[in-house]
Amino acid sequence: MTKRPVGIKDVAAAAGVSVTTVSHVLNDVAYARVGTETRERVHEVAQRLGYGPNRLAQALRTQRSGMIGFISEEIATTPHAGRIILGAEETARARGYNIMIINSTSTGSQDSRESDVADLLDRQVDGILYATMYHRKLSVPRNLSGVPAVLVDSEDISNSVSSVIPDEAGGARLAVQTLIDAGHTRIGMINNTDDVPATHSRLKAFQDTLADAGLTFHEELVHSEISEVPGGYQAALRVLKSPNRPTAIFCYNDRMAMGAYRAAAKLGLRIPEDISIVGFDNQQLIAENLYPALTTVALPHYEMGAWATKNLIDAIEGKTDLQQFTAQPTILPCPMVLRESVAAPPSNSHSRGTDLSARTTT
Amino acid sequence: MTKRPVGIKDVAAAAGVSVTTVSHVLNDVAYARVGTETRERVHEVAQRLGYGPNRLAQALRTQRSGMIGFISEEIATTPHAGRIILGAEETARARGYNIMIINSTSTGSQDSRESDVADLLDRQVDGILYATMYHRKLSVPRNLSGVPAVLVDSEDISNSVSSVIPDEAGGARLAVQTLIDAGHTRIGMINNTDDVPATHSRLKAFQDTLADAGLTFHEELVHSEISEVPGGYQAALRVLKSPNRPTAIFCYNDRMAMGAYRAAAKLGLRIPEDISIVGFDNQQLIAENLYPALTTVALPHYEMGAWATKNLIDAIEGKTDLQQFTAQPTILPCPMVLRESVAAPPSNSHSRGTDLSARTTT
DNA sequence: GTGAAAGCGCTAACAC
């Protein structure tokens, strides 16, 4: 059936050497002195026989499996998971590691989460990546300590395990600044109602950026709703109907921005001529396909996956101490991605805006 | 560091029995006769010591790793991958298996794809799942034969490995029938230009369903474009501008449907009052959030992942022979998901349509 | 330069 019971000793026999020699040359052991001619012969034979090392046996012997456990909640519901996994997988594979995946429901009990970790530990993974699909604080399973581990897109509540998160504030500042740079002076925001870090830091960044630019923050121009399309629609409707309506809106995420598009359409407002919109998340499916395409800020999912994996492996291999990252999360930048939804404010607005881009499209 | 060097022999020592006994009770070996009292003691001690089996050692000994390799192309680009992975992971875990993931680029060479398989084989996976993100035919890496394997969402060109695919035709029939049932008699279609199975089978199903209902197929009412939003927009514009325009459009996928929504808006046509739209794929982000929400047909990604895994494991455990599925792919149904984009045709249309739902919204 | 042999943690004959 599986025609691969060719082991190191088959190679040894065929090459007329001992298993030790085979092991030495195949692993390029530094201190081993093996004749060049023997080396070549071993390689040639191994190749010809189609030898492949049994990584399990190696692992048992060396106490290093070369496997990284990846616990992720809600793998399926967002495309974000894919980006994190990809970042992790590519980084791991480049260094000879493989990723073992476990899906954990966010509704799972503490017990079930511990047993997810135990599963992985039984498999002898060298380290664990623990990923969430949106940035938040959580208390990690107890049995995670003692193993090299890094949290992706979340922070440990007790700061005992290293983690990597997006620069929410920086991204938000970029978004708001983009609006300011386009000439907007009266800017609204539609925010999330959940009590997660992003809600607070994006709002604060919004205020700070306004302040830094000498613009006033109008409380009545920020409305919060559930961070989905309908919520975005409702909130946007409210800000757009406010007495002195803003010329631009900063949206908590792309889905809410999608709702804002609909609100604008409903009110007969053109984007970006009458109202500029900027989102957050860079969900391709939405951002690229909305009309006009949405200017938004990207979350560094791939990069977080890659960073986490690189540092996890460095720690496993003793090149680095994960402890150094434990005190506070590592923060990765959220780049701006410019598309079509931002323009200068309409020239007849109450702003000091210039009328440079009074292009009419309909 | 890792405080878990507690093995079977530690348990044996602490319980005052031999390792055999421990192994027997922990694995519930059928033929082993062990005293009830001993059993309890062993369990208790194992528990107390926090014993966890070393799955690597077990695997080495039993020649069964309990790991399933999952090769997927483009893990990150579509949410579909997540659903397949989830179906596979949940099914596997329920049976004591874990999933090892490898991302393979669809642009990769035959060689690189063979080495993806080799990687997994070195890891001693018990079987391999090979998934693509859209349904198509491919030639599998040569070294995949000889290992239990199943293709997910694709077919082997030489029909030598079992596979599971969506019922494209059935889904398309459902979609078209939904339109017919709503009273439409003049129906257009916007199709994909790629030469993939779905393109042909969805078109054929479209024609067949029309024929079965005694409706005529109008060649000029089907237009093809690249299967993305802009393509959908262009194609829909063309069908909607045709002399005697249809009252409903069947779209190749949800993205094209999104384009069709824009085309309708551009032309001042209301959905579903003036024109009914049905999509394909059930991409939540789009289908649920478009306004009005899109009626579409779902692709059974989760189910395919689950089916593939169940049957792979059955084969691994000798409960089933995968050979039986090899001659032709197993086909899983694509259920209809009804939302808001279909209504009866406008009463003033040339159809025999009733005017039951002449609700005006705008 | 090369090889013999121990042992990673476990299972499963087989012996008692």
Place this chain on the structure above:
DNA sequence: GTGTTAGCGCTTTCAC
């Protein structure tokens, strides 16, 4: 009922 032991495929110490 319970214990002894060989060996899964490999790495590595040590001897030659």
